[in-house]
Amino acid sequence: MTAAEPFATPDGPDVLRVSGLHVGTGRDTLVEDVSFSVGPGERVGLIGESGSGKSLTALAIMGLLADELHASGDVRLRGVDHELLTAGEAERSALRGDTMSMVFQEPMTALNPLMRVERQIAEVLLIHGTRRERAAAAAAARDLLAAVDLPDPERIARRYPHQLSGGQRQRVMLAIALANGPELLICDEPTTALDVTVQAQMLRLIVDGVADRDAALLFISHDLAVVATVCDRVLVMYGGRIVEAGEVRQLLTRPQHPYTQGLLAASDLEAVDALGHLPTIEGSVPPGGRFPDGCVFRNRCPRGDERCTTWPGWTGTERSGYACWYPIGSAHG
Amino acid sequence: MLIQLLTRTATLLLSLAVASILIFAFMNVLPGDPAEVALGVGATPEQVAELQARYGTDRPLATQYLDWVAGLPQGDFGTSFVTGAAIGPQIVDRFLVTLWLVGAGMVIALVIAVPLGTFAAVRHRHPDGVLLAGVSQVGIAVPNFLAGILLIGLVSVQWQLLPSGGWVPPAQDPVEFARRLILPALSLGLVEGAVLARYVRSTVLNVLREDFLRTARSKGLRPYQALVRHGLRNAAIPVVTVLGLQLAVLLVGAVVVERVFVLPGLGSLLLDGVANRDLLLVQGVVMVLVLAVLVVNYLVDVLYTVLDPRLRAVA
Structure with missing residues (x-):
């Protein structure tokens, strides 16, 4: 996707379409009315602070929410006839690891400590019948290890997770996620736990991995710089809602929502105030389910007034727009 | 290694x-x-x-x-x-009886504890899981000699299904041997099973919260498949520890249960020795009991390294 065509729709039907997604505990609402779509080959970033509902959105799509959480809405995957949230466990597990897969934030605990790496990769091939025999699956596992740039895949294959570094383990996770050539890859803060030096390699592997398979990518991060290098389009989440969406360069240079602007200002390491402090967003993210009614950002927003006690609604298209009564550049404030 | x-x-x-x-x-x-x-x-x-x-x-x-x-x-x-x-010969003969009793009791305990503990963990938010956890709590409170007396009263006296005691060596008559072993082994195993079920429940609960179980599900395994293929072996490690420690408890239990069921085991030999002031005999029996506990805990240590690759030294 190029900056010259910021609103271009990708070819073909969307790989993932989420409409009106709600996630809650029954008492508290943690994700509210989230709608977006990801096209084939498209890389969409989902950014926001901790507690904004990014991971819950991803887990709801995957069907991996904790027992006490409930999701409602409409989630559809290209080539799948049924809606995902209401589908049975058998139908959903048939899609997981095959049509859609996920890389988690914490590589140190995401792999089974008692199983050799090779078997953990081979398993995902055997479950979905991509390989029928153990030996063939094991050989394919070693190829997958080589494909994520792990040196000496024969040796790594026979290792247990505790014998690998965090970066190596996350590559193993990526190898598992890409093994069956998914249509949709979800990465939840895949480099947050890694050293800065291995982050860039990991990001390149993710981007190459989805490009090779023409897969759609939903990339969750709180790091704007990472999202800017990886993604075409960005969704900004706050308080369980999407507050702004747009093509990456446009959104990073001309944010419409005060929260997006605050995030950008907080990421600007050049900007300091008179005391030499980096800019921050006033206040902190309320705990899950305790966001104000109306605009979820209004208690921290420099531009808010009584009008913000009602939810502003969405302005623009689903692919590019915002939810704010007083967007940046409007006369107010 | x-x-x-x-x-x-x-x-x-x-x-x-x-x-x-x-x-x-x-x-x-x-x-x-x-x-x-x-x-x-x-x-x-x-x-x-x-x-x-x-x-x-x-x-x-x-x-x-x-x-x-x-x-x-x-x-x-x-x-x-x-x-x-x-x-020496007396101890060896009697030790075999106790070994059968404790071994069978342990097997019964595991057969009860692993499925029930796992079920109670998986269903910990549902009434049936909570009920099961409660029942095992009650089981812990029952001393095994009481369980033995109740079993005799019900199975031997009331229903007349199994003999209330005595011992037949397996080589002599395997069927009669088994018939006479069932009740004493049950009185040890039922109580021990209740104790172990609680450990199994809590370790499985911990394993259910592990990230790698979520990974297993993200690969396309259903929840129970993920638990069986990835969870149970991880849960086995703490349970094996407890198993080793519980063996000492089982041996003590065997001393009492052998009395209830008139079994010629190490426990009754020990009590006879004490009653007759046969110090050298008591000394020998105690030594064998200590040996059994130490050897089992040694085997548990070795089993750890088989179960958990993290405990093996990198060659």
Whole structure:
């Protein structure tokens, strides 16, 4: 996707379409009315602070929410006839690891400590019948290890997770996620736990991995710089809602929502105030389910007034727009 | 791996040596010379000295100890002062009975605890899971001799299904052997199963919260498949630890259960020895019980390294 065509729709039907997604505990609402779509080959970033509902959105799509959480809405995957949230466990597990897969934030605990790496990769091939025999699956596992740039895949294959570094383990996770050539890859803060030096390699592997398979990518991060290098389009989440969406360069240079602007200002390491402090967003993210009614950002927003006690609604298209009564550049404030 | 094995083996042998010294010392600080006990109050000092010379109890304690210990590896536990019979063969015979009882009890306990504990963990938010956890709590409160008496009352007396006690060696009549083993093994195993079920439940609950189980589901495994393929082996590690420690509890339980079911096991031999003031016999039985507990815990240590690759030294 190029900056010259910021609103271009990708070819073909969307790989993932989420409409009106709600996630809650029954008492508290943690994700509210989230709608977006990801096209084939498209890389969409989902950014926001901790507690904004990014991971819950991803887990709801995957069907991996904790027992006490409930999701409602409409989630559809290209080539799948049924809606995902209401589908049975058998139908959903048939899609997981095959049509859609996920890389988690914490590589140190995401792999089974008692199983050799090779078997953990081979398993995902055997479950979905991509390989029928153990030996063939094991050989394919070693190829997958080589494909994520792990040196000496024969040796790594026979290792247990505790014998690998965090970066190596996350590559193993990526190898598992890409093994069956998914249509949709979800990465939840895949480099947050890694050293800065291995982050860039990991990001390149993710981007190459989805490009090779023409897969759609939903990339969750709180790091704007990472999202800017990886993604075409960005969704900004706050308080369980999407507050702004747009093509990456446009959104990073001309944010419409005060929260997006605050995030950008907080990421600007050049900007300091008179005391030499980096800019921050006033206040902190309320705990899950305790966001104000109306605009979820209004208690921290420099531009808010009584009008913000009602939810502003969405302005623009689903692919590019915002939810704010007083967007940046409007006369107010 | 080899070095760990050697270290553990050395630790086992050292523990055995220390245990043998302690057991010997405790038996010998007890008041009452075996010769005086055997001869009664009217004995003359000459008679006592003569008997002491015959038993060898007139020698220095260190010599007596070394003499006793040197015989142990060959199964020679000395000769009883009371009956004059060799102790070794008796202990071996009786130990086999206790081994069958404790072994069968452990198997019953595991067969109960693993599925029920896992079920209670998986269903911990549902009424049936909570009920099961409650039932196992009640099971823990039942002493195993009471379980034995209740089983006899119900199965042997009321329903007349199984004999209420006695022992038939497996080589003599395997069917009768099994019929007579079932009730005592159940009274040990049911109570132990309730104890273990709680450990299984809590370790499975911990494993259910692990990230790698979520990874397993993200690969396309259904929740119960993920638990069986990835969870249970991880949950087994803490359960094996408890299993080793619980063996000592089971041996103590066997002493009582053998009395209830009139089984000629190590427990009844120990109680007979105490009643007859047969110190050398008691000393031998206690040594064998300590040996059993130490060896099982040694095997548990070795089993760890088989179960958990993180405990194996990198070659």
